[in-house]
Amino acid sequence: MTTKLAVVGCGLMGGGIALDAARHGLDVRVYDARPESAADLRQRAAAVYARWVKNERMTQAAAETALARITPTATLAELGGADLIVEAIFEDLALKRGLMAALARHLGANTVVATNTSALRVGDIAEDVSFADRILGLHYFSPAEVSPLVEVVRAACTSEATVARALAFLRETRRTPLPCADSPGFAINRFFCPYYNEAVRIVEDELATPSQVDAVARKRLGAAAGPLTVLNLIGPRVASRAMENLSSLGPFYAATPELLVRGDRNAPYTIADDARLPGNADTIEDRLVAALAVPALELRAEGVADPEETDHGAVMALRFERGPYALIRSYPPSRIRAAITASCTRHGHPIPCLDSLDRR
Known part of the structure; x- marks a missing residue:
């Protein structure tokens, strides 16, 4: 089966999903409330395909064929005949609910709708x-045209047939699915957002510069890029909103004031790649590891996603050397216990069950 795809929202994520699907042989209709964005997507796709041709990832003929498969549309009504519609608009619950209500007037009887939300509960978006x-939920990671991992989020309302059709689409586009329960942040962002939030807090506490925090993450945790570098790539505004969407999970998940300010201004950090480790690198390392460990242990207790698949997903999507569970196992249990206890005490957050730290 070849899926007829539609994408609503032609920004960074929606555009990447569309141009990648076209590369894999799917016809894609795209819509954006700003008509110029849908038109601009073809220019972006042409540039990406040209780069891939130059890098010998695709032929010139394949690039021209893929570009022809992307069709901008002027109305939502033109998307109704799609097999699958992927919504990739701004991370705002009211906006996403409004779009679902608008789509209801145009959908075919069998059209599946996927939201690319990174942290909102799918059930909340589908309410009423x-x-x-x-x-x-089909949550892609940036850049969507490159990153192979997609979280597949089944809400209580989602049918088995819907999940099966979504998985078929991911096979067509050669993506790796990570099944997740419908919990805020799902699997990857449940620990990744607190990780960069803690990095911001460390800078806010004047314990290290942004460059030094990222150096600790790279050299001690094995991250390909530090948390603040990735925050810059995501965009402070998007990163701030994603963190805010986790606030219902408890005080540990409260966005730091500095992140909120940077989100409002969409102001990235200035980071030097050649920074040396600071003298308090052990302290910073423990805080970063705890920021990953607390949500990872909660995820396992709640059964949101398989720990082994989550570790694999972190390596694929975030380019971590090791996922959070493997990272936890690499430390002495006493050090992890102390780091987690200190972090939860600092934030006034319940300490997760630590019994699994002794089972290696």
Whole structure:
């Protein structure tokens, strides 16, 4: 089966999903509330395909064929005949609910709708929607045209048939699915957002510069890029909103004031790649590891996603050397216990069950 795809929202994520699907042989209709964005997507796709041709990832003929498969549309009504619609608009619950209500007037009887939300619960987006059984989450990671991992989020309302059709689409586009329960942040962002939030807090506490924090992450945790570098790539505004969407999980998940300010201004950090480790590198390392460990242990206790698949997903999506569970196992249990206890005490957050630290 070849999926007829539609994408709503032609920004960084939606555009990447569309141009990658076209590369894999799918016809893609794209819509954006700003008509110029849909038109601009073809220019972006042409530039990406040209780079891939130069790098010998695709032929010139394949690039021209893929570009022809992307069709901008002027109205939502033109998307109704799609097999799958991927929503990739701004991370705002009211906006996403409004879009679902608008789509309801145009959908075919069998159209599946996927939200690319990074932290909002899919069930909240699907609330009071007549086609809720055909809604699920397909959370891509940036850049969407390159990153192979996609979290597949099944809400309580999502049918088995909907999940099966989404998985078929991911196979067509050669993506690796990570099944997740419908919990805020799902699997990857549940620990990744607190990780960069803690990096911001360390800078806010004047314990290290942004460059030094990233150096600790690279040299001690084995991250390909430090948390603040990745925050810059995501965009401070998007990163701030994603962290805010986790606040219902408890005080550990509260966005630091500095992140909120940077989010409002969309102001990135200035980071030097050649920074040396600071004298308090052990302290910074423990704080970063705890920021990964607390949510990872909670994820396992809640059964949100398989720990082994989550570790694999972190390596694929975030370019971590080791996922959070493997990272935890690499430290002496006493050090991890102390780091987690200190972090939870500092934030006034319940300490997760630590019994698994002794089972290696």
